[in-house]
Amino acid sequence: MSYNLLKGKRGIIFGPLDEKSIAWKVAERAWEEGAEFTISNTPTAIRFGTVKELAEKTGSVILPADATNVKELENVFQSSMEILGGKIDFMLHSIGMSMNVRKGRRYDDLDYNYFVKTMDISAISFHKMLQVARKLDAFNEWGSVVALSYVAAQRTLFRYNDMADAKAALESIARSFGYIYGRDRKIRVNTISQSPTLTTAGSGVKGIDNLIDFTERMSPLGNATADECADYCITLFSDLTRKVTMQNLYHDGGFSNMGMSFSAMAVYNRSLDCPDCIEPEEPWDD
Numbered sequence: 001m002s003y004n005l006l007k008g009k010r011g012i013i014f015g016p017l018d019e020k021s022i023a024w025k026v027a028e029r030a031w032e033e034g035a036e037f038t039i040s041n042t043p044t045a046i047r048f049g050t051v052k053e054l055a056e057k058t059g060s061v062i063l064p065a066d067a068t069n070v071k072e073l074e075n076v077f078q079s080s081m082e083i084l085g086g087k088i089d090f091m092l093h094s095i096g097m098s099m100n101v102r103k104g105r106r107y108d109d110l111d112y113n114y115f116v117k118t119m120d121i122s123a124i125s126f127h128k129m130l131q132v133a134r135k136l137d138a139f140n141e142w143g144s145v146v147a148l149s150y151v152a153a154q155r156t157l158f159r160y161n162d163m164a165d166a167k168a169a170l171e172s173i174a175r176s177f178g179y180i181y182g183r184d185r186k187i188r189v190n191t192i193s194q195s196p197t198l199t200t201a202g203s204g205v206k207g208i209d210n211l212i213d214f215t216e217r218m219s220p221l222g223n224a225t226a227d228e229c230a231d232y233c234i235t236l237f238s239d240l241t242r243k244v245t246m247q248n249l250y251h252d253g254g255f256s257n258m259g260m261s262f263s264a265m266a267v268y269n270r271s272l273d274c275p276d277c278i279e280p281e282e283p284w285d286d
């Protein structure tokens with residue numbers, strides 16, 4: 001359903017790779033809500049992914065850029081303003097990558113070249129975008145910027161590895177720039193901390209299927225899907241959330257405030273094979 005929440009707004013969406021990508025869903029929803037935007041990803045991702053289909057569907061121009069490269073980011077912002085005919089109202093950072101995760105390096109045996117790359121691609125790129133945009137005065141007043149994060153920034157999750165450090169830095173950058181942009185230009189900067197989701201990046205974390213089952217059992221509302229994440233992003237890009245800034249906003253069905261649930265405990269008890277562990281028959285029995 002469309003509410004025209006983004007009618008007349010111009011945006012840049014970084015990170016759609018294929019139809020599973022959270023950024024892809026955001027682009028589809030932004031288009032439904034009347035926005036005009038450009039799309040960006042690396043030249044390799046554009047060549048091997050299916051981004052062109054998304055561009056055709058939404059009438060968007062694709063602007064290639066490695067998000068760690070300041071010159072290429074300058075080009076994205078300048079070209080976007082030319083193509084869209086004015087300053088930018090919203091921007092999505094939906095980018096993450098760790099070679100340590102991909103290569104199965106443990107946290108106590110990190111490759112430091114990979115670690116630096118993880119930080120640059122997954123966190124510092126957000127700083128680079130915000131700094132480039134500020135120098136070019138690319139954002140309109142009352143604009144909105146969102147980056148996607150994960151609860152591993154606050155809590156240790158087995159196998160999330162150096163991406164946890166990247167997400168902690170990403171959220172900190174959102175707060176630091178949120179102050180500057182809010183103070184000077186009334187522009188808000190937030191992160192959304194999303195449930196684990198089966199995307200290309202998500203599938204890079206070994207055992208993601210079991211993690212998704214665990215968080216589904218732990219979350220009173222269940223895991224948030226990529227489509228639901230897109231809906232949330234749209235509200236933050238809209239004028240209905242003008243005083244929300246410098247926040248890390250959990251979009252996880254309640255997972256981040258849970259300790260143990262009936263459903264997760266039931267599985268745990270079974271796995272213990274323990275005759276004294278009596279399973280409650282109904283959630284409200286305990």
Ligand SMILES: NC(=O)c1ccc[n+]([C@@H]2O[C@H](COP(=O)([O-])OP(=O)(O)OC[C@H]3O[C@@H](n4cnc5c(N)ncnc54)[C@H](O)[C@@H]3O)[C@@H](O)[C@H]2O)c1
Pocket residue numbers: 015016017018020021022023041042045065066067068093094095096097121148149150193194195196197198199200201202203
């Ligand atoms: N999938 C999950 O479980 C989950 C949960 C919470 C947060 N997130 C975050 O959501 C965001 C989007 O990930 P996704 O799950 O949609 O996966 P995805 O694989 O679809 O998207 C990741 C994107 O990052 C891009 N990218 C990688 N290196 C880049 C670079 N140097 N320059 C520019 N782009 C680059 C990839 O090409 C890809 O399009 C990421 O920040 C991810 O950490 C994902």
